[in-house]
Amino acid sequence: MxxxxxxxxxxxxxxxxxxxxxxxxxxxxxxxxxxxxxxxxxxxxxxxxxxxxxxxxxxxxxxxxxxxxxxxxxxxxxxxxxxxxxxxxxxxxxxxxxxxxxxxxxxxxxxxxxxxxxxxxxxxxxxxxxxxxxxxxxxxxxxxxxxxxxxxxxxxxxNDVAVSSTKIRKALLDGDVSLAAKYLGYHFSISGPVIKGDKIGRTIGFPTANIFVEETYKIIPSDGIYAVTVEMGFESGDGSLEFKPTTHNSQLTTYQGMAYIGQRPTINGMTRNIEVNIFDFNREIYGQTIKMNFLKFLRHDVKFTGLEALTEQLHQDKRDTLAFFASNPA
Missing domain, CATH: 3.40.50.620 (HUPs)
Structure with a gap:
């Protein structure tokens, strides 16, 4: 195109x-x-x-x-x-x-x-x-x-299913990414370069890739935990006027993971973060662009009593995410 x-x-x-x-x-x-x-x-x-x-x-x-x-x-x-x-x-x-x-x-x-x-x-x-x-x-x-x-x-x-962009935006702001996907015909996604965070996730066994969304007009779903797939290996643009379909990119690799959107209230965070714990992955990818596809909302953001309680919940979140993927194979 x-x-x-x-x-x-x-x-x-x-x-x-x-x-x-x-x-x-x-x-x-x-x-x-x-x-x-x-x-x-x-x-x-x-x-x-x-x-x-x-x-x-x-x-x-x-x-x-x-x-x-x-x-x-x-x-x-x-x-x-x-x-x-x-x-x-x-x-x-x-x-x-x-x-x-x-x-x-x-x-x-x-x-x-x-x-x-x-x-x-x-x-x-x-x-x-x-x-x-x-x-x-x-x-x-x-x-x-x-x-x-x-x-x-x-x-x-x-409008045979009463689809509208307004309804999709509302679903996303409610965290209902499953309903949004039903209207869209594909999974809502967020893309951006991976930036450095404060690395607290590493200390509790859940390292995350923090994503910077450059486009301020891009809608961000409700705060919470989501089951996602993560794509990486995008080719950098060569400045041409051609845009090839993604099916032509044989280097694209997809992983499972769980994403977090929120201000990290347990550690009194001040900014809204978008980050993802990528399963079975341990490479450094700072500066690389990744894409997160939102498959299912798991739970709302919660302030825990401390890192120990948060860690316990994250283990449960991971079990819930893996259970979702097991019952919804690609």
Whole structure:
């Protein structure tokens, strides 16, 4: 999949099959649109194009609201879309000026003159342009002028399980990663470089890798202990515009583990940590990027009377995690 960080980087296609949206989470509903996009492109000899936006439009239109967090970082979204078979991903910087582009200019300047759109796939009630005034009426009106076709995915086809990014965010903030996975069609994950901690875990037999999440807009699940799988061995990017599906990376290694999110109240911690005890693993991996896939919530964060009580509970947490993996083999 080729990635473009500006519309100006994109070279106009002869037969672009296009869909538009933020696609946060790339959940089941989104995947139905994208699957149809790729099918149509293949059947017509065209190329599939997704036009998405970063930052999320709500972050620009309502900058005072700091509560909105994203299910995916932009890199995670690109990885998922690559695995779904998309040919081109255009990541358009969403600005005030862009938000003021009226529907007519949006269609002509972007969809037609820049991308070369021949077919458009949209979800029901898709809105675009200044004040979100553009919709199916405008797309249909100009389809005869510019010679493109439109296909709208019906509401019942997208929301057959009432999926929405809002519901997924709520599930994650409640710690219900199992429900989030049901909506997403994959396990929610967090990625980041491993940084040095205070190494208290080593002293009690549970060394952890502390993960630094650089993207402040990334949603973090509720505090607690989780059963996770840990992937490492990511290739460093070479700066190209290509994003290969992860299935092409034969060096990826996966481990089981248990993750902790919280402020470590037993030792009067002051910052919120994200760390993972990786089972059957004893290498130093500072600076390496790892990915944690959240499979199951085990328990809430608790303040114990001391390290001895905490250690006893961690042994139980590990037994619970191993029991989960034993009953849920990959």
């Amino acid at each position: 080729k990635i473009y960080n500006q519309l100006s980087e994109f070279k106009k296609l002869n037969n672009a099959v296009v869909t538009i949206g933020t696609f946060d989470g790339v959940h089941y509903g989104h995947q139905k649109i994208i699957k149809r996009l790729c099918e149509l492109a293949k059947s017509t000899g065209g190329e599939s194009v997704i036009l998405t936006f970063f930052p999320h439009p709500r972050m620009i239109i309502d900058p005072e609201n700091q509560d909105l967090k994203m299910i995916n970082t932009i890199k995670e979204k690109a990885e998922i879309l690559a695995n779904l078979g998309v040919d081109h991903l255009i990541i358009t910087p969403f600005t005030r000026d862009f938000s003021n582009l009226d529907a007519t200019d949006y269609i002509k300047n972007i969809l037609i003159d820049t991308i070369g759109t021949k077919q458009i796939i949209v979800g029901y009630d898709h809105r675009f342009g200044k004040d979100r005034k553009g919709g199916m009426n405008e797309l249909q009106q100009f389809s005869k002028v510019y010679g493109y076709e439109i296909e709208e995915i019906p509401e019942q086809d997208i």
